[in-house]
Amino acid sequence: MSIVKKLQAAVVNSLTNLYNQPFTDKDFQINQTKPEFEGDYTVVLFSLLKATKKSPEELGQQLGSELLQTEPEIFVSFNIIKGFLNIVVADGYWLKLVTKHYEDVCFGKHALNGKKVMVEYSSPNTNKPIHLGHLRNNFLGWSVAEILKACGYKVFKSCIVNDRGIHICKSMIAWQMFADGATPQITGTKGDHFVGEYYVKFNDEYKLQVADLVAKGVTQKDAEKQAPIMLATQQMLQDWEAGKPEVIDLWKTMNGWVYEGFDVTYKNIGSDFDKTYYESNTYLLGKKIVELGLKKNVFYKKEDGSVWIDLTADGLDEKLVLRKDGTSVYITQDIGLAQQKNDEYNIDESIYVIGDEQNYHMKVLKLIAQKLGVAAADAIHHLSYGMVELPSGKMKSREGTVVDADELVDEMINTARRHTEELGKVKDFTSDELVELYNTIGLGAMKFYLLRVDPKKRMIFNPEESIDFHGFTGPFIQYTYARIQSILRKIGKEEMGEEFWINQNLLPLEKQLIIFLEKYTNTLDQAAYELNPSVIANYVFHLSKTFNSFYVEHSVANAETEEKKILRIHISVMTATVIKSALQLLGIAVPERM
RNA sequence: GGUCCGGUAGCUCAGCUGGAUAGAGCAUCAGCCUUCUAAGCUGAGGGUCAUUGGUUCGAAUCCAAUCCGGAUCACCA
Numbered sequence: 263m264s265i266v267k268k269l270q271a272a273v274v275n276s277l278t279n280l281y282n283q284p285f286t287d288k289d290f291q292i293n294q295t296k297p298e299f300e301g302d303y304t305v306v307l308f309s310l311l312k313a314t315k316k317s318p319e320e321l322g323q324q325l326g327s328e329l330l331q332t333e334p335e336i337f338v339s340f341n342i343i344k345g346f347l348n349i350v351v352a353d354g355y356w357l358k359l360v361t362k363h364y365e366d367v368c369f370g371k372h373a374l375n376g377k378k379v380m381v382e383y384s385s386p387n388t389n390k391p392i393h394l395g396h397l398r399n400n401f402l403g404w405s406v407a408e409i410l411k412a413c414g415y416k417v418f419k420s421c422i423v424n425d426r427g428i429h430i431c432k433s434m435i436a437w438q439m440f441a442d443g444a445t446p447q448i449t450g451t452k453g454d455h456f457v458g459e460y461y462v463k464f465n466d467e468y469k470l471q472v473a474d475l476v477a478k479g480v481t482q483k484d485a486e487k488q489a490p491i492m493l494a495t496q497q498m499l500q501d502w503e504a505g506k507p508e509v510i511d512l513w514k515t516m517n518g519w520v521y522e523g524f525d526v527t528y529k530n531i532g533s534d535f536d537k538t539y540y541e542s543n544t545y546l547l548g549k550k551i552v553e554l555g556l557k558k559n560v561f562y563k564k565e566d567g568s569v570w571i572d573l574t575a576d577g578l579d580e581k582l583v584l585r586k587d588g589t590s591v592y593i594t595q596d597i598g599l600a601q602q603k604n605d606e607y608n609i610d611e612s613i614y615v616i617g618d619e620q621n622y623h624m625k626v627l628k629l630i631a632q633k634l635g636v637a638a639a640d641a642i643h644h645l646s647y648g649m650v651e652l653p654s655g656k657m658k659s660r661e662g663t664v665v666d667a668d669e670l671v672d673e674m675i676n677t678a679r680r681h682t683e684e685l686g687k688v689k690d691f692t693s694d695e696l697v698e699l700y701n702t703i704g705l706g707a708m709k710f711y712l713l714r715v716d717p718k719k720r721m722i723f724n725p726e727e728s729i730d731f732h733g734f735t736g737p738f739i740q741y742t743y744a745r746i747q748s749i750l751r752k753i754g755k756e757e758m759g760e761e762f763w764i765n766q767n768l769l770p771l772e773k774q775l776i777i778f779l780e781k782y783t784n785t786l787d788q789a790a791y792e793l794n795p796s797v798i799a800n801y802v803f804h805l806s807k808t809f810n811s812f813y814v815e816h817s818v819a820n821a822e823t824e825e826k827k828i829l830r831i832h833i834s835v836m837t838a839t840v841i842k843s844a845l846q847l848l849g850i851a852v853p854e855r856m
Numbered sequence: 857g858g859u860c861c862g863g864u865a866g867c868u869c870a871g872c873u874g875g876a877u878a879g880a881g882c883a884u885c886a887g888c889c890u891u892c893u894a895a896g897c898u899g900a901g902g903g904u905c906a907u908u909g910g911u912u913c914g915a916a917u918c919c920a921a922u923c924c925g926g927a928u929c930a931c932c933a
Binding site: 288291293295296298299304306308309311343344345346387424427428429541566568577578579582584585586587589591592595617618619620621622623625646648649651681682685687703714715716718719720721722727730731732733734735737738740741742744745746748749750751752753796800803804807810811813814815817818819820834855856 | 858859860861862867868869870871873874875876877880881882888891892893894895896897898913914925926927928929930931932933
């Protein structure tokens with residue numbers, strides 16, 4: 263149990279004993295004591311004055327004394343300033359914490375709680391390569407999954423690949439028109455980039471054809487509908503749905519190229535999935551559920567045969583769920599897939615990592631699922647995140663104004679190499695070791711950059727300004743870890759019995775560090791509760807910052823006494839353990855040297 | 857227009873389940889490498905917490921209104 267929770271419980275007990283009436287931990291607030299006052303934790307007394315009919319001074323005295331009496335091992339002294347009861351925690355408490363957990367890789371984590379969660383993320387389209395926006399999605403999804411695992415959930419990572427539809431046919435048509443039989447192998451292009459080029463080519467040609475028609479006197483609207491390349495694409499989609507062999511063959515071939523490319527990217531950035539769904543398999547799902555809903559009068563049919571749901575009573579609009587030709591729309595598939603996920607995995611919670619532009623869609627999805635009585639409806643949770651934009655505005659694949667994921671990864675790794683070479687600290691590394699190090703640092707910088715911001719906030723990425731390697735960054739934290747490892751390599755782990763060093767007074771920075779380490783548990787819980795990796799990113803940065811202050815102020819190897827030396831080794835090991843654990847939850851590796 | 861999200865230092869962001877003098881990083885300036893890694897540390901300057909009103913002993917935090925920015929409200933996905 264964390265110290266804050268212990269204090270909360272102790273205060274509730276003490277109050278109940280003292281004043282013969284029930285209290286809960288909601289009746290008061292506990293904060294960390296501000297550095298300018300003496301103490302570690304502060305009970306804010308104002309909210310208790312009415313119930314206890316005491317003055318702050320009197321209440322503080324009584325409560326403080328009672329706390330010291332009931333938990334003399336933990337609380338050693340207190341002071342009262344205005345309405346604040348500042349409590350000092352025994353050094354022995356902190357020392358014991360360090361002896362117990364300093365090498366505990368599970369510190370802060372929870373045992374399995376029996377609950378199952380599915381995290382759906384990534385969800386790429388197979389007509390273009392992955393860009394910066396997808397990276398935010400990937401890192402978020404992966405990290406949230408790991409955070410939930412650490413908090414005791416059984417987690418399934420899933421991915422729905424949008425592998426069919428009009429946009430896929432666009433690159434297929436363009437390939438037929440312009441490729442002249444070219445393949446990724448022949449051109450030496452990564453498969454997803456290769457296909458993406460044809461998606462851009464489609465749009466270029468489409469624009470030309472529309473302009474041509476407009477020049478001939480056709481209205482813009484009509485021109486957009488009549489452009490031959492668009493008509494051909496629509497025809498191709500129909501052929502695909504009819505299962506026309508040559509179309510299916512081309513579709514399989516081109517998607518195959520994309521998957522080869524994606525595999526490389528996913529491997530590079532460390533994304534993985536337990537289950538991959540393909541829209542080509544799921545797009546027909548949900549129709550049966552809609553039919554059932556019609557019987558239950560959840561839906562209604564219009565004269566033209568299309569099926570709708572009326573959500574105006576819930577403050578939303580009417581929503582189409584089945585076209586007049588009986589085919590399903592986006593939301594129909596999603597209802598089907600939600601049901602299927604539940605059937606296959608019997609999940610307690612289903613998290614969708616999807617951009618905030620789909621907030622409305624997800625709201626509607628959940629509402630419809632609930633009205634239909636789909637088993638997993640209440641479990642649906644949309645982890646909505648803000649778009650990554652350029653200074654010039656939104657990224658658009660079809661305009662070619664995107665920050666390509668592969669290029670960015672390469673650039674980050676290159677920058678890592680440049681910095682490392684300039685510093686010249688690892689000249690004895692083999693080339694394999696160097697490659698690994700550059701990867702660790704480059705990806706660390708990039709992942710941290712995207713995860714340190716609250717997911718729901720929109721972010722603007724300026725390609726002119728490179729991602730930093732100093733300050734509030736991944737490399738800064740990795741560096742702190744490497745520094746600790748360096749100390750440990752030099753002096754080794756000295757084995758001394760606990761009784762030798764467990765009784766000593768902590769210096770302010772030593773104590774501050776341990777208090778920070780102790781907070782890891784609550785931090786993890788909060789990150790899981792909020793589904794927010796930035797909570798971890800902020801925590802591990804401040805932990806590293808505190809360690810670096812400690813590092814310059816106090817020598818470990820040349821500590822004042824042998825007791826101090828052993829203590830500081832333990833604190834350092836524990837800091838390294840927590841840094842490694844926290845970064846791992848963000849998908850960031852740590853180097854032994856850098 | 858309806859709904860949702862955001863507005864905190866020059867820039868990027870923490871802090872938001874109300875608590876003591878609003879914090880980091882970047883950038884700027886001034887210091888610190890013959891002792892454990894300077895991708896570091898110490899310090900300085902920099903604020904009408906969008907605005908107004910309300911609730912409260914106490915508001916960046918809660919409520920209301922207003923202003924600004926964004927998303928969305930498709931027989932697209």
